[in-house]
Amino acid sequence: xxxxxxxxxxxxxxxxxxxxxxxxxxxxxxxxxxxxxxxxxxxxxxxxxxxxxxxxxxxxxxxxxxxxxxxxxxxxxxxxxxxxxxxxxxxxxxxxxxxxxxxxxxxxxxxxxxxxxxxxxxxxxxxxxxxxxxxxxxxxxxxxxxxxxxxxxxxxxxxxxxxxxxx
Numbered sequence: 001x002x003x004x005x006x007x008x009x010x011x012x013x014x015x016x017x018x019x020x021x022x023x024x025x026x027x028x029x030x031x032x033x034x035x036x037x038x039x040x041x042x043x044x045x046x047x048x049x050x051x052x053x054x055x056x057x058x059x060x061x062x063x064x065x066x067x068x069x070x071x072x073x074x075x076x077x078x079x080x081x082x083x084x085x086x087x088x089x090x091x092x093x094x095x096x097x098x099x100x101x102x103x104x105x106x107x108x109x110x111x112x113x114x115x116x117x118x119x120x121x122x123x124x125x126x127x128x129x130x131x132x133x134x135x136x137x138x139x140x141x142x143x144x145x146x147x148x149x150x151x152x153x154x155x156x157x158x159x160x161x162x163x164x165x166x167x
Contacts, residue, residue, distance in 0.1 A: 006110035008101070008146040010153075011052060012126065013072070013116045014136040016040045018064035028062045032071070039139030040068045042164040044075035046141060049167060050157075052112050054078060056104065059116040060088035069116040088117040094125040098151060105148050130155045137161065 016036025021027065032040070047054070054076070059069040061084040069082045087096040097115070105111055115122070122136050129144055132155050136142055139161040146153035 006148070008105050008110075008148045008153075009052065009112040010101075010129075010142075010144045010146060011047060011054070011112065011114040012122055012136070012142040012144060013040075013043055013068060013114060014119055014122055014138055014140045015060075015062070015065040015068040015116060016071070016139045030062070030064050032064050032067045036064065036068065036139065037071050039161050039164075040071035041075050042161060042167070043068075043139065043141050044072045046159065046164050046167055047072065047114075048076060050143075054080060054114050055111045056080070057082045057114045057116070058085050058088060058100070060084070060090070060118060061086065062089065062118065065116045065118065069114070072114070072116075088115060088121070090118040090121045092121065094121065094128050097125055098128065101146075102148075102151060126155060129153045134158055139164075 016032050016039035018030040018032055018036055057069050057080050059066045059082050073080055087100045119136055123134050126134050130153055137160045141159050143157035144153045144155050
C-alpha cells in the first residue's frame with residue numbers, strides 16, 4: 001500500500017511596512033512602522049482564522065523581518081523561538097532556503113513553518129517550489145504545501161493586506 005508523505009506547510013510572509021530608505025541607515029536596520037505592525041496583526045488574524053499551528057519560525061536577520069515575526073507570534077500568543085537565518089536575506093540564492101528546509105524537515109513529518117523575508121527573494125522561492133509566478137506585496141502572505149520528498153508544491157493561498165483587512 002502506498003502512503004502519501006506528510007505535507008510541509010509553509011506560511012510565507014513578506015515583512016510589514018518599514019522606515020523609508022535613508023542615507024546613513026543600513027537597509028538591514030530599517031524598523032517596522034505603525035502601519036507595518038498593524039499589517040502583521042492582520043497576518044496573525046489570518047493564521048488564527050485558518051487554524052494553523054506554527055511549529056517553527058525562520059526570519060531574515062533584517063530588523064523589519066524579525067519584528068514582523070515577533071508581532072505575529074505575540075498576536076497569536078505563541079511562545080516560539082524565532083530563528084534568524086541568512087538564507088532569507090534578500091540577496092541569497094533560493095536554493096539555500098530549500099536546503100535549509102530540507103535539513104529542518106529531514107524526518108518528512110507534517111509541519112507548519114513560517115518564513116518571514118523580503119521581495120523579490122520570496123516570490124522567486126515560491127516559483128522554484130511551485131512553478132507559479134507571484135508577487136508578494138508588503139505585509140502579504142502566501143501558503144505553499146510542499147511534498148517533502150520531492151520538494152515540489154502548490155500555492156494554496158496568496159493574500160494582500162487589502163484582502164486581509166476584510167477578514
